[in-house]
Amino acid sequence: xxxxxxxxxxxxxxxxxxxxxxxxxxxxxxxxxxxxxxxxxxxxxxxxxxxxxxxxxxxxxxxxxxxxxxxxxxxxxxxxxxxxxxxxxxxxxxxxxxxxxxxxxxxxxxxxxxxxxxxxxxxxxxxxxxxxxxxxxxxxxxxxxxxxxxxxxxxxxxxxxxxxxxxxxxxxxxxxxxxxxxxxxxxxxxxxxxxxxxxxxxxxxxxxxxxxxxxxxxxxxxxxxxxxxxxxxxxxxxxxxxxxxxxxxxxxxxxxxxxxxxxxxxxxxxxxxxxxxxxxxxxxxxxxxxxxxxxxxxxxxxxxxxxxxxxxxxx
Amino acid sequence: xxxxxxxxxxxxxxxxxxxxxxxxxxxxxxxxxxxxxxxxxxxxxxxxxxxxxxxxxxxxxxxxxxxxxxxxxxxxxxxxxxxxxxxxxxxxxxxxxxxxxxxxxxxxxxxxxxxxxxxxxxxxxxxxxxxxxxxxxxxxxxxxxxxxxxxxxxxxxxxxxxxxxxxxxxxxxxxxxxxxxxxxxxxxxxxxxxxxxxxxxxxxxxxxxxxxxxxxxxxxxxxxxxxxxxxxxxxxxxxxxxxxxxxxxxxxxxxxxxxxxxxxxxxxxxxxxxxxxxxxxxxxxxxxxxxxxxxxxxxxxxxxxxxxxxxxxxx
Numbered sequence: 001x002x003x004x005x006x007x008x009x010x011x012x013x014x015x016x017x018x019x020x021x022x023x024x025x026x027x028x029x030x031x032x033x034x035x036x037x038x039x040x041x042x043x044x045x046x047x048x049x050x051x052x053x054x055x056x057x058x059x060x061x062x063x064x065x066x067x068x069x070x071x072x073x074x075x076x077x078x079x080x081x082x083x084x085x086x087x088x089x090x091x092x093x094x095x096x097x098x099x100x101x102x103x104x105x106x107x108x109x110x111x112x113x114x115x116x117x118x119x120x121x122x123x124x125x126x127x128x129x130x131x132x133x134x135x136x137x138x139x140x141x142x143x144x145x146x147x148x149x150x151x152x153x154x155x156x157x158x159x160x161x162x163x164x165x166x167x168x169x170x171x172x173x174x175x176x177x178x179x180x181x182x183x184x185x186x187x188x189x190x191x192x193x194x195x196x197x198x199x200x201x202x203x204x205x206x207x208x209x210x211x212x213x214x215x216x217x218x219x220x221x222x223x224x225x226x227x228x229x230x231x232x233x234x235x236x237x238x239x240x241x242x243x244x245x246x247x248x249x250x251x252x253x254x255x256x257x258x259x260x261x262x263x264x265x266x267x268x269x270x271x272x273x274x275x276x277x278x279x280x281x282x283x284x285x286x287x288x289x290x291x292x293x294x295x296x297x298x299x300x301x302x303x304x305x306x307x308x309x310x311x312x313x314x315x
Numbered sequence: 316x317x318x319x320x321x322x323x324x325x326x327x328x329x330x331x332x333x334x335x336x337x338x339x340x341x342x343x344x345x346x347x348x349x350x351x352x353x354x355x356x357x358x359x360x361x362x363x364x365x366x367x368x369x370x371x372x373x374x375x376x377x378x379x380x381x382x383x384x385x386x387x388x389x390x391x392x393x394x395x396x397x398x399x400x401x402x403x404x405x406x407x408x409x410x411x412x413x414x415x416x417x418x419x420x421x422x423x424x425x426x427x428x429x430x431x432x433x434x435x436x437x438x439x440x441x442x443x444x445x446x447x448x449x450x451x452x453x454x455x456x457x458x459x460x461x462x463x464x465x466x467x468x469x470x471x472x473x474x475x476x477x478x479x480x481x482x483x484x485x486x487x488x489x490x491x492x493x494x495x496x497x498x499x500x501x502x503x504x505x506x507x508x509x510x511x512x513x514x515x516x517x518x519x520x521x522x523x524x525x526x527x528x529x530x531x532x533x534x535x536x537x538x539x540x541x542x543x544x545x546x547x548x549x550x551x552x553x554x555x556x557x558x559x560x561x562x563x564x565x566x567x568x569x570x571x572x573x574x575x576x577x578x579x580x581x582x583x584x585x586x587x588x589x590x591x592x593x594x595x596x597x598x599x600x601x602x603x604x605x606x607x608x609x610x611x612x613x614x615x616x617x618x619x620x621x622x623x624x625x626x627x628x629x630x
Contacts, residue, residue, distance in 0.1 A: 023338035025360060044586045045340060264623065271359045271588040271619035304586035308579065314624065 003150050003243070005192035008157035008185065015057040015155060018090055020046050022159070024166045024298075027270045034285040035293045039170065040266075041163040044274050044304030048114065050231075051159050051182055051302050052083035052146070058155030059144045060087040068093050070140035075121075075128040077103040078231060079303055080146035085116030096141055098131045100124075106307065147181030148237030157185030163298050164193050171295040174281040176302050177201035177210045177251060178232035180240030186300060187247035200290075201244065201251040202280035204229045204259065210236055210244070211251040228256055228312055231277030231303060252290055254283035260312045262286045266301075273304040276312065318465050318558070320507035323472035323500065330372040330470060333405055335361050337474070339481045339613075342585045349600035350608045354485065355581075356478040359589050359619030363429065365546075366474050366497055366617050367398035367461070373470030374459045375402040383408045385455035390436075390443040392418040393546060394618055395461035400431030411456055413446045415439075421622065462496030463552030472500030478613050479508050486610040489596040491617050492516035492525045492566060493547035495555030501615060502562035515605075516559065516566040517595040519544045519574065525551055525559070526566040543571055543627055546592030546618060567605055569598035575627045577601045581616075588619040591627070 022042045030038050043051035060072055071094030074084050081097045088095025097116040099108060100123035111118055121131040136143055145152065159182070160173060173190045177183040187199040203210050207225030213236055222235040236244065263279035265286070266272060281299040285292060337357045345353055358366035375387055386409030389399050396412045403410025412431040414423060415438035426433055436446040451458055459467065474497070475488060488505045492498040502514040518525050522540030528551055537550040551559065578594035580601070581587060596614040600607060 020341075023340075025338075026335075028362070047343070049584075049586050267588060267623060269364075271364050273582060273586040273588060308582055308626065309629065311623065311626075 003153045003157070003185070003188055005188060007150070007154040008161055008189050011058040011151070011154040012158040012161055014061050015054060015158065018057050018061070018087070019054055021162060022046055024163060025270060025272070029269045030265065030282075033265070036285060037296045038285065039163065039167045039296065039298045040270065041159055041298060041300045042272060043159055044272060044278055044301050048079060048082040048086055049303055049305045050079035050083060051156055051300065052079040053086065054158050055149075055152035055155035055181055056080065056083035056087040056144065059149060059151040060084070060091050060093070062151045063142060067142055070142070071096055072144050073132055073135050073139070073141040074098070074144050074146065075132045076146055077107055079305060081107070081111045081116065082114055084144055085111050085114035089115035094139070094141065096135045096139065098128055098135065100128065145237070147179035147234070148239045150239065152181050153185045153239065153243070155185070156182045157189040159300055160186040160189035161193070163300070164190065167296070167298060168194070169296060170194070170197060170298040172198040172200060172292060173298040173300070174200045174202050174284055175300045176229070176232055176277050176280045177203050177244070178277070179234040180210065180236045180244055182300065182302060183248060184240040184243035187243060191247045198249045199247060200284065201248050202284045203251050203253050204232055204280060205253040205255055207232050208253045211253055213241060214245065214251055229259055229277040229280055231275065232280065252284045254280050254287055254289065258283035258287040264313050272301070273306060274301050275303045275306045278302045278304065318468045318472070318500070318503055320503060322465070322469040323476055323504050326373040326466070326469040327473040327476055329376050330369060330473065333372050333376070333402070334369055336477060337361050339478060340585060340587070344584045345580065345597075348580070351600060352611045353600065354478065354482045354611065354613045355585065356474055356613060356615045357587060358474055359587060359593055359616050363394060363397040363401055364619045365394035365398060366471055366615065367394040368401065369473050370464075370467035370470035370496055370500075371395065371398035371402040371459060374464060374466040375399070375406050375408070377466045378457055382457055385457070386411055387459050388447055388450050388454070388456040389413070389459050389461065390447045391461055392422055394620060396422070396426045396431065397429050399459055400426050400429035404430035409454070409456065411450045411454065413443055413450065415443065460552075462494030462549070463554045465554065467496050468500045468554065468558070470500070471497045472504040474615055475501040475504040475613075476508070478615070479505065482611070482613060483509070484611060485509070485512060485613040487513040487515060487607060488613040488615070489515045489517050489599055490615045491544070491547055491592050491595045492518050492559070493592070494549040495525065495551045495559055497615065497617060498563060499555040499558035502558060506562045513564045514562060515599065516563050517599045518566050518568050519547055519595060520568040520570055522547050523568045526568055528556060529560065529566055544574055544592040544595055546590065547595065567599045569595050569602055569604065573598035573602040579628050587616070588621060589616050590618045590621050593617045593619065
């Protein structure tokens with residue numbers, strides 16, 4: 001199966017009863033600062049505070065009753081873990097989440113709070129995958145990968161679908177890129193709905209594997225990336241990369257300073273909480289990395305999960 | 316003139332081109348925590364980050380061209396100052412703002428940033444009023460009081476009008492009460508639109524002059540109130556008090572701890588930035604001060620202007 005606009009529209013119908021239709025916000029002071037007209041699709045206001053709930057919900061609700069009752073499983077310490085746990089709880093099925101034992105307590109509590117059935121393992125990719133495989137064999141649960149999964153990609157594409165329903169005449173859409181689930185889903189929805197729309201991926205300079213992959217024409221893995229945008233550390237997947245290659249105009253990288261300044265500006269002026277990964281799309285405009293002046297630019301604010309005890313602009 | 320539902324509907328039409336129609340957000344985790352169904356009207360996402368922009372815009376755009384060109388004047392160091400400055404700038408007329416010289420720099424900069432023509436004075440009520448009166452006599456500007464003004468009250472009532480358009484079957488509406496502009500406008504809109512709806516005012520225990528005024532049957536001034544909810548320090552006005560007496564079921568007071576805990580919960584779970592004054596409406600439910608269980612409760616989140624360097628839950 002390759003993901004189509006129809007898959008995204010089906011996903012939208014399937015998950016509509018469970019997700020928030022998030023608002024699209026504008027800010028005159030942001031527009032003045034960057035010289036373009038920005039439309040912010042607020043997935044930070046989505047359930048569990050991230051777009052991840054769309055893909056997870058689509059995966060969970062696409063299962064047959066027979067499959068569903070055996071549950072779903074993933075390994076993740078990020079927003080996908082919370083999203084899958086909540087989606088499973090809402091369908092009333094087991095949600096098995098493999099987490100590294102050194103994951104922050106706040107993340108463990110969040111997953112537990114959404115009813116996740118947590119198994120801890122050593123903090124290596126190998127341990128995470130073997131632990132997950134063991135659970136799959138023991139329970140018959142369906143694996144839901146955080147991005148390299150067609151149902152997840154289709155689910156993530158529903159944010160751009162809604163954005164273009166609300167603001168049909170966008171010139172450009174910018175989405176962050178980590179594993180590429182959001183960017184690939186966004187690019188399918190946008191380019192199929194509106195011919196000629198430009199789709200851009202935003203990535204930290206310090207985790208620029210998507211940019212390097214696009215240049216190389218093959219997936220270049222992310223090696224020890226160090227960025228405040230902790231949602232964008234992963235490498236592209238075998239499903240997401242070809243979609244991005246085909247449909248995304250370019251990947252734009254942004255600095256750590258640009259991310260933090262944009263994040264703070266959005267908190268102060270738009271009065272919404274966004275996480276550093278979400279701020280990358282604002283930083284593309286903030287740092288004038290490419291000329292988007294006077295265009296109508298849709299940006300997907302991917303999430304809002306931050307530690308309120310420790311903000312990046314505080315000493 | 317006493318303010319009617321028609322005045323509020325006219326205000327809504329008048330200011331529609333200039334304001335944000337703010338979203339109404341819900342949070343399942345909030346509902347679970349408090350045992351009611353909450354609909355948050357997000358005036359923190361309004362321009363200048365507060366509902367005050369509604370009333371200021373209605374006052375500014377209700378002036379004749381002749382009056383308007385002489386400008387508007389107020390004394391305020393809070394959200395009303397920013398709101399009036401921006402409304403005046405949008406009409407292209409002078410906005411004279413009298414501010415105490417010891418106002419925080421961030422507030423001075425904000426008013427200046429919205430094009431306000433600032434005059435500083437000594438930090439006493441007498442100095443503020445005499446300075447304002449001098450400007451009025453010199454320029455012929457129209458005085459726009461922050462709450463004791465019919466156009467301002469009608470403008471503030473448009474938030475509840477929109478909320479009830481979106482969610483018609485609310486059982487209760489809660490609004491913060493300081494000078495009473497928002498609460499009086501809300502109570503007119505709500506009780507005229509929906510017979511039997513309950514309107515409740517939320518007030519800090521440490522600035523409980525509205526509660527005491529209701530009990531006494533006359534305006535009891537606020538004397539040196541000390542609360543983190545710095546938008547609610549003022550006393551009721553001669554226009555707002557009779558409306559509140561007639562239409563508001565009760566004033567509920569909330570503790571400082573309740574305000575801070577509610578504020579943090581909204582930041583963490585709803586991912587929006589609200590100021591302490593706005594958190595009072597959540598605190599009413601958070602502290603179970605009255606029984607609203609299983610009801611549909613609309614709350615007006617009045618604003619989101621906070622100092623991001625110093626958050627109340629940080630040491």
